[in-house]
Amino acid sequence: MNKKLVSLLLIAVLSLGVLTGCSSKEESKEADTNTEKVTAEAVDTKTVFVTPEWVQSVIDGNQKESEKYIVGEVSWGTYKDSPSYTKGHIPGAIHINTDSVEEGPVWNLVSPEKMEKGILDNGITKDTTVILYGDDISATSRVAFAYLWAGVDNVKVLNGGIKAWEKAGYKTETEVVEAKKAEDFGTKIPAHPEYQLSIEDAKDKLENDDNFKLVSIRSKDEFLGKTSGYSYINKAAEPKGAVWGHAGTDPYNMNDYLNEDGTCINMDQMKELWSDCDFTTDNELSFYCGTGWRACVPWLICYENGMTNMTVFDGGWNEWQMDDSNPVQVGDPASDDCVYTTVGELSNDKAAK
Structure with a gap:
């Protein structure tokens, strides 16, 4: 085969490769452009617990809430203290510290x-719209309650958390997102003081x-006075007249209010849970726990x-155990x-180990 013919064949092969590469890039670009955005049925403003699909549809611009929203991952401490934020969070999500809504030593709002x-x-x-x-x-519900009390009109909780998000196949990111400060909240805080009951x-x-019932959202051992549930609370009992409303097997979970997949139970399930309650x-109803976190879960469902x-x-x-009388x-x-007595008569050896 002469050199001229070989050269022509090489040029043809190279040209075909270039054209194929360009074609692949264009097809890839077209595929990216045509990626289907997620749509989901709209939900009412007062609906709290939402699906991963609904949240993604907000991010994709397919809900009225898409115009002005913030996604926040909630935990105690800074994002560095979070067990999951830097490992992977919903794209665009900021980190929200529970200390921004409550403070010690009582840990009220x-x-x-x-x-x-x-x-x-x-x-x-x-x-x-806050998602x-x-x-x-419990921590997530605490912040949700605080924001509703303050006056945020539309507060949502991703039902099932990041596990539900990942199970649904949606992506996460590890880049730290800094919030952009707002200047004017838009109403006087609290807009809804009626959501909160004082001692x-x-x-x-x-x-x-x-007709009033003070409902303990605590473990059975806490309700019975076997443990305070907290390492920093030495006394264990309940306010006289309180009734039990379930919670979980220990002070650190809300298993009674969660399905096996980690999503919150609905109203019918909660009524069934309460079927043995007084x-x-x-x-x-006024829900309470040790310091306010767990009590916010049934409140949000209601x-x-x-x-x-x-x-x-x-x-x-x-707060109740801070007054001996x-x-x-x-x-x-x-x-x-x-046994009915007063705080001052309780032993000081019931702190959680």
Whole structure:
């Protein structure tokens, strides 16, 4: 074969390779352009627990909420303290520290001034749709409750958290996202003080309102006074007159309120859970726990189902046990073995080990 013919064949092969490469790039670019955006059915403003598909549809611009929203992963501490944020979070999600909504030593919600600062620092105003998730449904619910109390109109919780997100096949990222501060929240905080019950009002209602039920969202051992549930609380009991509303097997989970896949139970499931309890949804309910986290879970379920006869007793057992004169019960109030006394008479050896 002469050299001229060989040269012509080489040129032809190379040209075909170039054309094929260009074609592949164009097809790839076209595929990226034609990637289908996720759509999902719209949900009501008061709906709290949402699916991964709905959240992705917001990110993809297919919901009315897409115009102004923030996704936040919730945990205690900075993003560096988070067990998952730097390993992989929802694209664009900021990290939200629970300390921005509560403070010790009681661990009640912070003052309106501090709440406003924390919210604005996270780039949130009253008309921002806030989508929250986290490894701990109690921590996530705590922030969701605080934001609703403050006056954010539309607060969502990704049902099932990051595990549900990843199971649905959606991507995560590890880049730290910094919030862009907002200037004006848009209303006076708290816009909904009626969501929260003070210790003074809790005492008054326990004494004078037969329809009122103070509902302990704590483990059975905490309710019975076997442990305080907390390493920094030495006394164990419950406010006199409290009733049990389930929680989990220990102070660090809410398993009774979660399905096997980690999603929250719905209203019908919660009513079934409460079927052995000394209250119904016809009562005025105030949920409490040790320091406010777990109590917010059933409150949110009630809230999204249109109930209005419920509050969170923010101080919980922690605030109650700070006053030696407060009346308490130790044991099951439905039994003859229940002991009624005062905080000051309790032993100081019931801190969680």
